[in-house]
């Protein structure tokens with residue numbers, strides 16, 4: 001199956017947007033003291049002289065973050081962090097380039113035979129998918145194997161992981177018995193928290209009175225001694241309003257994890273970085289990588305799982321959030337965690353290979369298979 005995701009003209013526009021409008025998505029903070037309240041714009045970088053800015057660069061991780069200084073209040077009075085909106089400007093001509101089903105995510109039918117015959121033992125594997133074709137340019141690498149395939153709806157990994165089936169809530173609970181599962185990341189990781197709390201009757205989500213999108217969340221199964229937590233990643237997280245003191249970085253959070261063989265740490269950070277120059281993402285991943293290495297040094301038995309990006313349904317809104325951006329970020333993610341003792345959940349290939357449509361939040365059958373991969377790392381026997 002061949003899909004045109006973007007013609008090259010679109011990629012030119014996407015590249016330009018990313019470089020020329022890095023503040024295409026902006027954020028807002030409310031500052032308050034007594035009865036005085038002011039809202040200003042925030043971002044990874046802002047164009048203004050130092051004295052016009054509040055510098056909220058994280059002292060611990062070095063992650064940059066700035067807001068315009070309020071007129072009457074001081075920087076310490078920042079209360080909230082929230083998404084602001086979109087600034088990205090496309091010309092009318094450019095907009096025409098991004099039409100779903102016209103020149104974006106269009107299926108390209110075969111001009112001749114549309115079926116292939118699979119021989120029992122192909123001579124030299126010549127399989128190719130969006131990821132391996134685009135990431136590698138030599139003839140040699142086009143021959144790389146895919147990460148796996150679905151057989152009767154069940155994901156079979158080709159990286160040596162034996163993916164087991166955890167079809168019942170009892171099977172999942174048995175695997176997680178006595179374990180702590182910490183989930184960190186964006187909404188695609190929150191989906192896993194929701195999947196677990198919805199499918200395990202014994203796992204009760206506490207009402208921590210935290211915002212629905214952001215969390216943090218906590219769920220406990222006292223009978224099986226299972227603890228599951230979710231916390232979203234730090235700015236530029238593009239969620240609804242949250243207290244500024246909850247906008248925390250995964251690297252700092254990881255440093256407070258005790259770890260060990262009963263701890264599983266799951267990390268998924270990608271979608272909210274699309275609109276920024278790639279350096280912002282690289283810096284974030286490097287700081288997470290350092291924290292993962294510290295954790296694995298301190299508590300070597302800890303299972304660390306990284307979720308990759310996945311392709312989405314593209315609309316014109318997605319000019320801010322195109323698969324093309326995700327693909328670049330996905331390459332960087334895989335490269336940065338090479339050689340670190342982490343397990344990948346290859347969300348990219350697990351979404352591409354499935355017959356269900358591409359979606360930022362893949363549908364349940366795909367999520368179930370992803371959870372099976374995680375549990376297979378936790379409970380290989």
Ligand SMILES: *[C@@H]1O[C@H](CO)[C@@H](O)[C@H](O)[C@H]1NC(C)=O
Nearest residue numbers: 050053055056057058059062
């Ligand atoms: C912001 O603060 C960080 C560390 O606290 C510092 O390294 C950086 O230079 C500051 N940036 C600006 C623009 O003030």
Ligand SMILES: *[C@@H]1O[C@H](CO)[C@@H](O)[C@H](O)[C@H]1NC(C)=O
Nearest residue numbers: 110112113114115116117118
């Ligand atoms: C493959 O497609 C051709 C042409 O459409 C058709 O004649 C042939 O029967 C197909 N083979 C199989 C195995 O479906």
Ligand SMILES: *[C@@H]1O[C@H](CO)[C@@H](O)[C@H](O)[C@H]1NC(C)=O
Nearest residue numbers: 136137138139140141142143
């Ligand atoms: C790929 O293989 C073809 C035919 O064997 C050859 O002509 C071409 O130069 C190769 N391309 C690269 C990038 O190696």
Ligand SMILES: *[C@@H]1O[C@H](CO)[C@@H](O)[C@H](O)[C@H]1NC(C)=O
Nearest residue numbers: 151152153154164165166167
């Ligand atoms: C789990 O469910 C899948 C899909 O329904 C099925 O193919 C598989 O055989 C089941 N596995 C077990 C161990 O029950």
